[in-house]
Amino acid sequence: MNTNPRGSGNERLRVLVVDDEPLARRGLELRLAAHGDVDIVGQYGDGLSAIAGLGQHRPDLVFLDVQMPGIDGFETLRRVPASEMPMVVFVTAFDHYAIRAFEASAIDYLLKPVDEGRLAQALSRARQARSEQQAGSHCAHLLGLLGELSGKPPLKLDEALRPDALEQLRREDRLAVRDGQRTIRVDLRSIRWIDAAGDYMCIHVDGDGGQARTLVLRATMRNLERQLDPRRFPRIHRSTIVNASRIIETRPHTNGECFLLLDCGQELKLSRSFRDRLPALG
Structure with missing residues (x-):
C-alpha cells in the first residue's frame, strides 16, 4: 500500500541507501517502494563508495548503516563536505547508548x-524537516551528534572537518554502555580488563580504596570493541579485552601464547591468534 501515492503533488524525496549487507539494502528497498514519493537514486555497500555517490547524486536523505567494515557511518559523514551534507537516518543493529544521541541530533534512527511503521515515521520526519526548510541545518545536528557521542559539547564545523576529528573522539575518557533502560558511563582509565560471560559483559574497574569492582552489563564483545580504540584496548582472547596501559609484565607460555600481568595483580592469557593485537610483543 502506498502511503504517499505518486502524483500527489508533493516534492519527491531522493534517497540513498548505504549498508554493507546486501539483504539489508534489499529489505529497505522493498519497504521504501511502498512510499510513492521516494526515489532511490543509489545503493552502496561501503563508506568510500557512498561518499562518491553522495557527491554524484546529491540526495535529500541517506539511510546510513552505522556499523560497516573499513569506514563506518560516522567516518563516512566526516568525509562529506558540509555543503553537501544530506539529511540522515541512522540504521543500526545495536540498541546501545548512541540511540539517545540519534534521537536528539539526527532526523531519526532505525x-x-x-x-515498516518506524520507517514511515522516519520518512515523515524527513518530509517535515524539508518542508520547514530545516534540512539546511541538519549538518549542525550531525555535528552535535559527534559531540554527544564524545560526551563533550558539540563540535564546531571547522573542528569536525579536521582530519583528526574522528581520532579525537576515540581518545575520549569515558565509555558509555546501554544496559536495558539505563546508560552506564565508565572512566576508561579505571578499566582493568573486560571479559564475556554468556550474553553479558563484565567490566572490571578500579573501585574505592583500590579495590576491584565489576560492572555486569547485557552487551556483546563486538559492540564494546567498536566503541574502544583497539590500540588502547586490544582484544587478547575471543572473550577478553585488556587496557594496554595496565600491562606491566609478559610471560611466555606454550604454543606462542603469553600471560599478561596487570598492575592490579590480575593475570590474563594472550591467545596466539590475537598476538598481533599487541605489536610490542610481535
Whole structure:
C-alpha cells in the first residue's frame, strides 16, 4: 500500500541507501517502494563508495548503516563536505547508548530489522524537516551528534572537518554502555580488563580504596570493541579485552601464547591468534 501515492503533488524525496549487507539494502528497498514519493537514486555497500555517490547524486536523505567494515557511518559523514551534507537516518543493529544521541541530533534512527511503521515515521520526519526548510541545518545536528557521542559539547564545523576529528573522539575518557533502560558511563582509565560471560559483559574497574569492582552489563564483545580504540584496548582472547596501559609484565607460555600481568595483580592469557593485537610483543 502506498502511503504517499505518486502524483500527489508533493516534492519527491531522493534517497540513498548505504549498508554493507546486501539483504539489508534489499529489505529497505522493498519497504521504501511502498512510499510513492521516494526515489532511490543509489545503493552502496561501503563508506568510500557512498561518499562518491553522495557527491554524484546529491540526495535529500541517506539511510546510513552505522556499523560497516573499513569506514563506518560516522567516518563516512566526516568525509562529506558540509555543503553537501544530506539529511540522515541512522540504521543500526545495536540498541546501545548512541540511540539517545540519534534521537536528539539526527532526523531519526532505525533498528534492524527495520519496522515498516518506524520507517514511515522516519520518512515523515524527513518530509517535515524539508518542508520547514530545516534540512539546511541538519549538518549542525550531525555535528552535535559527534559531540554527544564524545560526551563533550558539540563540535564546531571547522573542528569536525579536521582530519583528526574522528581520532579525537576515540581518545575520549569515558565509555558509555546501554544496559536495558539505563546508560552506564565508565572512566576508561579505571578499566582493568573486560571479559564475556554468556550474553553479558563484565567490566572490571578500579573501585574505592583500590579495590576491584565489576560492572555486569547485557552487551556483546563486538559492540564494546567498536566503541574502544583497539590500540588502547586490544582484544587478547575471543572473550577478553585488556587496557594496554595496565600491562606491566609478559610471560611466555606454550604454543606462542603469553600471560599478561596487570598492575592490579590480575593475570590474563594472550591467545596466539590475537598476538598481533599487541605489536610490542610481535
